[in-house]
Amino acid sequence: HLNMCKMSRAGKKRKLDKSRQDRLYFDSYSDVTIHEEMLADHVRTNAYRTAIFRNSDSIRGKVVLDVGAGTGVLSIFCAQAGARKVFAVEACSIAEQAEKIVKQNKMEDRVEVIRGTVETVELPEQVDVIVSEWMGYALLHESMLNSVLYARDRWLKPGGLILPNRAELFIAPVSDPVVEDRLYFWYNVKDQYGVDMSCMADFAQKCVRNSDIAVNTVAGEDVLSHPARFAELDLRSVTVEELRSVGGAFRCESFGSAAVNAFCVYFTVSFPCPDGPHALVLSTSPFQPETHWKQAVLYVDRPEEVVQDTPVSGEVRMYPSEDSARHVCVHVDFSIGNHKRQSKTFSIPDWTSDAHI
Numbered sequence: 001h002l003n004m005c006k007m008s009r010a011g012k013k014r015k016l017d018k019s020r021q022d023r024l025y026f027d028s029y030s031d032v033t034i035h036e037e038m039l040a041d042h043v044r045t046n047a048y049r050t051a052i053f054r055n056s057d058s059i060r061g062k063v064v065l066d067v068g069a070g071t072g073v074l075s076i077f078c079a080q081a082g083a084r085k086v087f088a089v090e091a092c093s094i095a096e097q098a099e100k101i102v103k104q105n106k107m108e109d110r111v112e113v114i115r116g117t118v119e120t121v122e123l124p125e126q127v128d129v130i131v132s133e134w135m136g137y138a139l140l141h142e143s144m145l146n147s148v149l150y151a152r153d154r155w156l157k158p159g160g161l162i163l164p165n166r167a168e169l170f171i172a173p174v175s176d177p178v179v180e181d182r183l184y185f186w187y188n189v190k191d192q193y194g195v196d197m198s199c200m201a202d203f204a205q206k207c208v209r210n211s212d213i214a215v216n217t218v219a220g221e222d223v224l225s226h227p228a229r230f231a232e233l234d235l236r237s238v239t240v241e242e243l244r245s246v247g248g249a250f251r252c253e254s255f256g257s258a259a260v261n262a263f264c265v266y267f268t269v270s271f272p273c274p275d276g277p278h279a280l281v282l283s284t285s286p287f288q289p290e291t292h293w294k295q296a297v298l299y300v301d302r303p304e305e306v307v308q309d310t311p312v313s314g315e316v317r318m319y320p321s322e323d324s325a326r327h328v329c330v331h332v333d334f335s336i337g338n339h340k341r342q343s344k345t346f347s348i349p350d351w352t353s354d355a356h357i
């Protein structure tokens, strides 16, 4: 959720030890802005609210653990859905605000805010349900899912409910007009100011098509094919070990003629819906209403032209960065039609250390 767009990209990479990474991470959740952004995201918050109420038969009279409660919003939804007891575990100082919110809503007899990491707190009993909003950019940035899996293995009763219980990752080729506009800009400077800067085009190209994972809104019309699913996580069974490398193969066919200059990666998470034929899906697709996660955009080094039905295929791997385990890296190995295969590794810009140290 961290707003990398505003952060400085300067500064050399340095390896952060785990406690420092965690401190930086939890500090970022101590401010109001991030909670405001999450609560203002109606798609996100209403998806959880609806999912919790749809599962009220499994929640009523039961014990719930909210992993990373933040302001306590999901804990209160669970109490409203009839939970007997909710443990709202939150590591950072926003827990103090959650406590006030719980009191303001007269839920203190049922929602207990516990300050600490879910890996260290002691609960008085096992729980029937785990709820958590753990998703980061490109799903796995921030690595909070590891904490949810820890909580599942330590505190969830066998056969207990986990909300959401499934996550899927998708990729699609994109023709991003902004990149071309930004490169073309350097050819127009002469017309405006009488100074020719077209020699900047190569440099601009290198800067714009860098290996950062950009978090941008991709317009549906810029997506060049049906998205392809390349990974699926069943949260009831996936292990922390398996999260060290998440990915798989993909294959798409282009809708029409354009130049592929990027890929967009996005995710969905699903909640079981006992009363309906389908799961409830929280989607961050470019074809669905926008969420604060937007999409992860990966700019390729060599854009390639496609026509209708040109195959775009390859493999995606996501894994924690060596410099900071909370940062995700994405490796894409791909071929577009008959063009030479390309591969590129992308990572979240190293803004965390710059911003906080």
Ligand SMILES: C[S@@+](CC[C@H](N)C(=O)[O-])C[C@H]1O[C@@H](n2cnc3c(N)ncnc32)[C@H](O)[C@@H]1O
Residues within 6 Å of the ligand: 001, 026, 029, 038, 039, 067, 068, 069, 070, 071, 072, 073, 074, 089, 090, 091, 092, 094, 116, 117, 118, 119, 132, 133, 134, 135, 144, 147
């Ligand atoms: C994405 S926010 C969600 C907040 C809230 N549940 C909501 O939906 O608005 C994740 C929260 O989990 C907390 N968190 C992350 N890892 C945690 C851990 N291991 N133990 C306790 N809290 C954690 C963060 O401090 C942050 O407040």
